[in-house]
Amino acid sequence: MTDPIAFYFDFASPYGYLASTQIDALAEKHGRAVDWRPIMLGAAMKVTGGQPLVQIPMRGDYSRRDMPRFARYLGVPFEFPPVMPILTLAAARAVYWCRDRDPELAHQLAKALFHAHFGEGRDIAQPEQVAEVAQTLNIDEQNLLQAVQAPEVKERLKAETGAAIELGVFGSPFFIVDGEPFWGADRLDQLDRWLESGGF
Amino acid sequence: MTDPIAFYFDFASPYGYLASTQIDALAEKHGRAVDWRPIMLGAAMKVTGGQPLVQIPMRGDYSRRDMPRFARYLGVPFEFPPVMPILTLAAARAVYWCRDRDPELAHQLAKALFHAHFGEGRDIAQPEQVAEVAQTLNIDEQNLLQAVQAPEVKERLKAETGAAIELGVFGSPFFIVDGEPFWGADRLDQLDRWLESGGF
Numbered sequence: 321m322t323d324p325i326a327f328y329f330d331f332a333s334p335y336g337y338l339a340s341t342q343i344d345a346l347a348e349k350h351g352r353a354v355d356w357r358p359i360m361l362g363a364a365m366k367v368t369g370g371q372p373l374v375q376i377p378m379r380g381d382y383s384r385r386d387m388p389r390f391a392r393y394l395g396v397p398f399e400f401p402p403v404m405p406i407l408t409l410a411a412a413r414a415v416y417w418c419r420d421r422d423p424e425l426a427h428q429l430a431k432a433l434f435h436a437h438f439g440e441g442r443d444i445a446q447p448e449q450v451a452e453v454a455q456t457l458n459i460d461e462q463n464l465l466q467a468v469q470a471p472e473v474k475e476r477l478k479a480e481t482g483a484a485i486e487l488g489v490f491g492s493p494f495f496i497v498d499g500e501p502f503w504g505a506d507r508l509d510q511l512d513r514w515l516e517s518g519g520f
Numbered sequence: 521m522t523d524p525i526a527f528y529f530d531f532a533s534p535y536g537y538l539a540s541t542q543i544d545a546l547a548e549k550h551g552r553a554v555d556w557r558p559i560m561l562g563a564a565m566k567v568t569g570g571q572p573l574v575q576i577p578m579r580g581d582y583s584r585r586d587m588p589r590f591a592r593y594l595g596v597p598f599e600f601p602p603v604m605p606i607l608t609l610a611a612a613r614a615v616y617w618c619r620d621r622d623p624e625l626a627h628q629l630a631k632a633l634f635h636a637h638f639g640e641g642r643d644i645a646q647p648e649q650v651a652e653v654a655q656t657l658n659i660d661e662q663n664l665l666q667a668v669q670a671p672e673v674k675e676r677l678k679a680e681t682g683a684a685i686e687l688g689v690f691g692s693p694f695f696i697v698d699g700e701p702f703w704g705a706d707r708l709d710q711l712d713r714w715l716e717s718g719g720f
Contacts, residue, residue, distance in 0.1 A: 364578070367577050367578055368576055368577050368578050368579050369571075369576065369577070370576075370579075371569075376568055376569065376570075377567050377568050377569070378564070378567055378568050378685075378688060378690040379568050379570075379690055379691075381688065382688065382690070382701060382703060385701070386703070386707075389710070389720070390710070392720050393710050393713060393720060485578075488578060488581065488582065490578040490579055490582070491579075501582060501585070503582055503586070504706065506704065506706035506707070507586075507706070509709070510589070510590070510593050513593060520589070520592050520593060
């Protein structure tokens with residue numbers, strides 16, 4: 321039995337979204353599961369001194385061209401959300417809350433949230449909007465709205481983010497497979513080869 | 521007759537080196553020439569607020585793992601130079617000086633300098649080391665050493681760098697094909713598809 325691929329992401333990350341449309345099929349090809357772990361990328365950026373891509377001179381303009389082009393390259397939908405980047409506390413907390421009850425449902429919720437935000441351009445910053453997406457998966461809206469304000473769920477996300485940073489995670493998407501780190505939607509080809517050949 | 525692919529790079533850029541090992545074959549596949557244009561990336565970083573990758577917390581450590589791994593993925597040699605990043609004024613000036621006399625020789629010189637720095641791990645910061653690499657292409661060492669101190673050659677590199685920044689170039693490698701920008705060795709696949717299908 322092989323270990324799952326750890327997939328770290330922030331729901332505000334467009335390249336995280338692009339990777340979210342690819343990683344399950346890639347993993348399945350190699351008989352691997354995927355462990356979807358939302359984090360708060362802002363905490364890692366405090367360590368690296370990074371800032372949101374779209375706000376950087378020149379790079380921001382380029383990235384606004386690159387993101388939809390990369391999506392067309394992959395053949396997946398892409399819509400710019402009204403605000404970028406958004407705060408993703410509610411979305412990430414909802415996934416961990418759900419995960420402790422039903423890991424596969426949490427996985428579906430994470431995919432649905434990413435799709436809502438970047439596939440349909442919806443703003444998922446507000447808990448109510450997260451709940452609306454969750455409701456399509458028959459997750460109770462009121463339970464979710466309470467959960468994302470619960471101290472233990474808040475702490476859980478903090479702890480998960482801290483643990484990810486400890487492992488060297490500083491970007492989104494970020495993958496760790498058998499201890500080997502891969503950063504970026506543009507490392508999926510290399511991750512694929514790595515799994516195929518057991519390293520290179 | 522189609523326009524050449526403009527290939528912007530800084531000799532201090534490891535991902536620029538990786539791209540330098542691939543771009544000629546990629547372009548030839550599509551009947552394109554490549555216009556190799558060294559720039560001083562530091563000038564662009566003043567605009568973007570960027571800093572040398574290897575000096576960034578967490579990202580630096582990751583990049584030191586990613587660079588040789590990417591090289592193995594491509595099947596090209598990679599050796600860490602003793603100092604990273606180096607100042608590449610002499611190397612870049614030498615290429616422009618050579619280019620006005622013999623564009624194909626300038627192309628060979630640029631490839632040889634990149635290979636010396638990242639394929640063999642040699643320090644090409646000093647003009648004497650640039651001249652040594654050039655000498656293997658039968659470029660006169662003394663002429664080159666004089667040229668890289670000539671005011672008009674210095675100005676030429678400044679002007680080329682300024683013109684690149686005006687075009688939106690902020691990283692290395694950076695490609696522009698028919699007005700479309702691609703940044704990164706990890707966009708070569710998309711550049712390939714773009715040339716194949718005339719856009720996507």
